Amino acid sequence: MKKKKVNLRDLKPNSEEQHSHDDGHNHGNGSAFKTYVPAIISFTMLIIGIGLDYFDVSFFKDWIRIAWYGIAYLPVGFPVVKEGWISIKKGDVFTEFFLMSIATIGAFVIGEYPEGVAVMLFYAVGELFQSAAVNRAKGNIKALLDVRPKEANVFREGDYKSVSPEVVNIGEKIQIRVGEKIPLDGILLSEKASLNTAALTGESKPDSIQKEAKVYAGSINLESVIEVEVTNKFEDSSIARILDLVQNATARKSKTELFIRQFARIYTPIVVFLAIGVTFIPYFFVDDYIFRDWLYRALIFLVISCPCALVISIPLGYFGGLGAASKNGILFKGASFLDAMTKINTLVMDKTGTVTKGVFKIKEVKAIDWKETEFMQYLMAMEEQSTHPIAKAILEYKSEGEDFEAQDVSEIAGKGLKGIVNSKTVLVGNKALMITNNIEVPAETENIVESIVLVAIDNKFAGYVVIADELKEDAKETIVKLQKVGIKNIMMLSGDKDSITQQVAKELNIENAKGDLLPEDKLNEVEILKNNPENKVAFIGDGINDAPVLAASNVGIAMGGLGSDVAIETADVIIQTDQPSKVVRAIKISRSTRKIVWQNIILAFGVKVIVLILGAGGLATMWEAVFADVGVALLAILNAVRLQRMSW
Numbered sequence: 001m002k003k004k005k006v007n008l009r010d011l012k013p014n015s016e017e018q019h020s021h022d023d024g025h026n027h028g029n030g031s032a033f034k035t036y037v038p039a040i041i042s043f044t045m046l047i048i049g050i051g052l053d054y055f056d057v058s059f060f061k062d063w064i065r066i067a068w069y070g071i072a073y074l075p076v077g078f079p080v081v082k083e084g085w086i087s088i089k090k091g092d093v094f095t096e097f098f099l100m101s102i103a104t105i106g107a108f109v110i111g112e113y114p115e116g117v118a119v120m121l122f123y124a125v126g127e128l129f130q131s132a133a134v135n136r137a138k139g140n141i142k143a144l145l146d147v148r149p150k151e152a153n154v155f156r157e158g159d160y161k162s163v164s165p166e167v168v169n170i171g172e173k174i175q176i177r178v179g180e181k182i183p184l185d186g187i188l189l190s191e192k193a194s195l196n197t198a199a200l201t202g203e204s205k206p207d208s209i210q211k212e213a214k215v216y217a218g219s220i221n222l223e224s225v226i227e228v229e230v231t232n233k234f235e236d237s238s239i240a241r242i243l244d245l246v247q248n249a250t251a252r253k254s255k256t257e258l259f260i261r262q263f264a265r266i267y268t269p270i271v272v273f274l275a276i277g278v279t280f281i282p283y284f285f286v287d288d289y290i291f292r293d294w295l296y297r298a299l300i301f302l303v304i305s306c307p308c309a310l311v312i313s314i315p316l317g318y319f320g321g322l323g324a325a326s327k328n329g330i331l332f333k334g335a336s337f338l339d340a341m342t343k344i345n346t347l348v349m350d351k352t353g354t355v356t357k358g359v360f361k362i363k364e365v366k367a368i369d370w371k372e373t374e375f376m377q378y379l380m381a382m383e384e385q386s387t388h389p390i391a392k393a394i395l396e397y398k399s400e401g402e403d404f405e406a407q408d409v410s411e412i413a414g415k416g417l418k419g420i421v422n423s424k425t426v427l428v429g430n431k432a433l434m435i436t437n438n439i440e441v442p443a444e445t446e447n448i449v450e451s452i453v454l455v456a457i458d459n460k461f462a463g464y465v466v467i468a469d470e471l472k473e474d475a476k477e478t479i480v481k482l483q484k485v486g487i488k489n490i491m492m493l494s495g496d497k498d499s500i501t502q503q504v505a506k507e508l509n510i511e512n513a514k515g516d517l518l519p520e521d522k523l524n525e526v527e528i529l530k531n532n533p534e535n536k537v538a539f540i541g542d543g544i545n546d547a548p549v550l551a552a553s554n555v556g557i558a559m560g561g562l563g564s565d566v567a568i569e570t571a572d573v574i575i576q577t578d579q580p581s582k583v584v585r586a587i588k589i590s591r592s593t594r595k596i597v598w599q600n601i602i603l604a605f606g607v608k609v610i611v612l613i614l615g616a617g618g619l620a621t622m623w624e625a626v627f628a629d630v631g632v633a634l635l636a637i638l639n640a641v642r643l644q645r646m647s648w
Contacts, residue, residue: 038075039124045072046117053114069113076117076124077104094268099305102272106299115623119303149183149217155227165217165234172230176221185237186228188213192413194388196220206389210414218544223387271305271612278616297618304615305608317600320640321593327644330586331560331574340555341573341590343536346529347487347583348549350522350541351494351504351515354559355478355580356469358542360393363450364466368442373400375463379455381406381421382428390451390467412436416454427456434461449499469500471507474581479508481584489535493522495545519545526553540575540583542567557583592646600636607632 049068052060060068084097100123107116153160155173165183168174173189176182182195188211195207197219206222209215215228217237278298283289318335325332332338352358367375376397381404383391406426409419415436416429427433431454434441439456450468454461482490492513494501501515514525526549529535539549542559547570550556558571559578568574575582611628614620 036128039121039128042072042076042117042121042124046114046121049117050114066113069117070108072117073104073108073120077120080120080123094265094272096268099268099271099302103302103305107303110296110299112303115303149181152183168230168234170230170233174228174230176226176228178221178224180221182215182217182219182221182228184217184228184230184234185232186215186230188215188226189229190226193224193226194222196222208414222389271302274616275299275302275305297616300621301612301615304611304620314597314600317593317597317636317640320596320643321589324593324643324646325586325589328582328585328589329575329577329579330582330589331576333572333574337555337572338590338593340536341538341587342594344538344555344587345487346489346491346535346537347482348491348493348526348529348537348539348553349580350543350546351492351496351501352469353542354540355475355492355508356471356504358469360389360451360467361470362393362397362465363468365463366465367463368461370457370462375455377404378421378424378426378457378462379428379453379465380404382409382417382419382426385409385419386417390453393467394453394465424458428453430454449497449503471504472578472580474579476508478580478584479510481581485584485587487587491525493517493525493549519548522546522549523552530554540580557586589643592643596639596643600639603635604632
């Protein structure tokens with residue numbers, strides 16, 4: 001079957017389909033606002049009603065009292081009753097909505113109006129807490145629309161005209177100025193070009209290409225104005241392909257179901273049948289059985305059984321974890337990803353910008369028969385004539401003495417530079433340049449995998465400089481700590497050269513590493529890992545090319561400081577400080593949060609069971625049940641606050 005192409009105009013964020021909670025309440029910002037207003041109305045009317053009851057105001061009797069509490073109930077109760085009815089029509093009877101509905105309506109039936117309103121109000125407050133967490137999950141591909149090239153300078157009618165890339169045809173010629181993104185895939189018509197392809201391949205080194213080489217949409221032109229002949233329409237371009245990968249991978253990410261929904265499927269039918277039992281079973285054992293009394297007791301039992309404390313205490317625990325993470329420079333896009341992080345046992349990471357700084361630095365200077373300082377003065381004099389990023393890295397070298405000046409510098413395409421410095425002929429470039437000029441290169445240079453600049457002075461090899469992407473300060477420490485917290489399966493995937501990737505992996509003591517990968521290759525590697533149900537995979541990346549993998553992994557982690565907007569929008573977790581060691585902290589915070597959430601669940605459930613037993617025996621009223629919930633919620637808050645004070 002032919003794969004449907006991506007229409008960028010149709011790409012809209014879908015928070016219900018991507019990274020959302022399947023809680024039946026997909027609160028967006030607007031619906032969350034609508035929830036606040038009903039809760040405030042119900043709370044105000046409830047307090048006024050309780051006050052009128054307390055002072056026994058004469059007009060607040062009979063139908064006026066019923067109507068008042070009925071109106072107070074509707075803003076918070078009607079949405080829940082409606083959800084319960086919708087669930088029943090879908091065949092899902094025993095939900096928390098059903099339990100809340102029959103319990104609170106039962107309170108009205110037996111005349112306990114304030115209790116009915118109060119119980120539903122507690123539930124609404126719990127939903128407010130939960131909706132705040134849900135709203136953190138945003139549309140994952142929204143930012144991609146801002147990243148795509150917005151215009152193309154196409155040659156038409158004897159001049160270049162700025163048009164939308166979507167209307168450029170195959171075979172047309174486009175012009176790309178310095179600093180602009182190439183809008184469409186094509187073939188280079190200019191003699192040469194230097195391109196930053198990091199967004200597509202993760203390659204840290206700029207790509208120097210010659211005439212008729214392929215160029216890809218999304219690459220950035222670095223040095224001079226170039227011309228390109230278009231070979232693919234915009235919807236078939238490399239950028240569109242990445243968009244498609246992100247969209248499909250995000251759709252494959254499974255939704256996280258809230259614990260309370262899973263719990264309610266077991267808890268609700270048990271409570272309902274127990275209430276029915278409380279009503280009818282005593283008939284066979286009690287001599288003076290009165291149906292109305294036992295129905296009253298069963299309805300109280302149902303009101304007590306409402307899982308309000310659970311509804312409140314669970315999101316409160318997660319909010320404690322989210323707050324603790326934020327203080328440590330870690331942003332989780334919702335409580336569900338705290339849970340998901342606790343299950344991670346396999347970590348896959350990008351190289352450039354993730355464990356390395358993504359910036360060229362001089363790693364080694366080797367001068368032969370020259371003092372290092374003087375050797376570098378010759379090299380820097382030549383590199384001052386170049387705008388290449390490697391040249392910029394060399395020029396950062398701190399030299400002593402006066403600067404040399406180069407003359408008659410010429411560029412030898414694809415090989416390097418030739419010029420005169422201090423009346424000496426200087427060659428700066430790659431091995432091909434040396435061979436062309438019959439200069440013997442030492443064998444030791446063959447084993448260097450990083451970018452290397454060879455230098456010859458007066459037709460004699462003078463030395464070389466190794467340029468490399470620098471490891472982040474905490475990169476090695478991160479791998480050690482990950483292993484200590486139980487993440488044994490660590491893998492590196494990179495678009496950079498495989499030889500460089502393997503060397504970085506070796507420095508970090510990572511056994512499994514692969515380089516020379518395109519975005520779809522990375523995605524395939526992660527999908528292979530996910531095919532084993534025992535693997536729960538987290539991926540750490542920072543570039544546009546990492547977006548599909550971030551979306552497909554169980555937990556996508558993006559570097560938020562230097563990372564691309566697309567990676568940040570697609571990821572589930574953002575490391576705002578760009579420190580890989582924060583991933584270990586995120587795991588620890590997630591695990592502590594999970595513990596506290598379970599402590600809150602056990603506390604809430606334990607108190608609930610006790611009050612349920614007392615209610616079934618006629619020893620507890622609904623007000624006692626409501627206050628028990630308040631007490632449990634308060635203890636849950638205090639327990640969650642502990643997360644803010646823990647050290648990681």
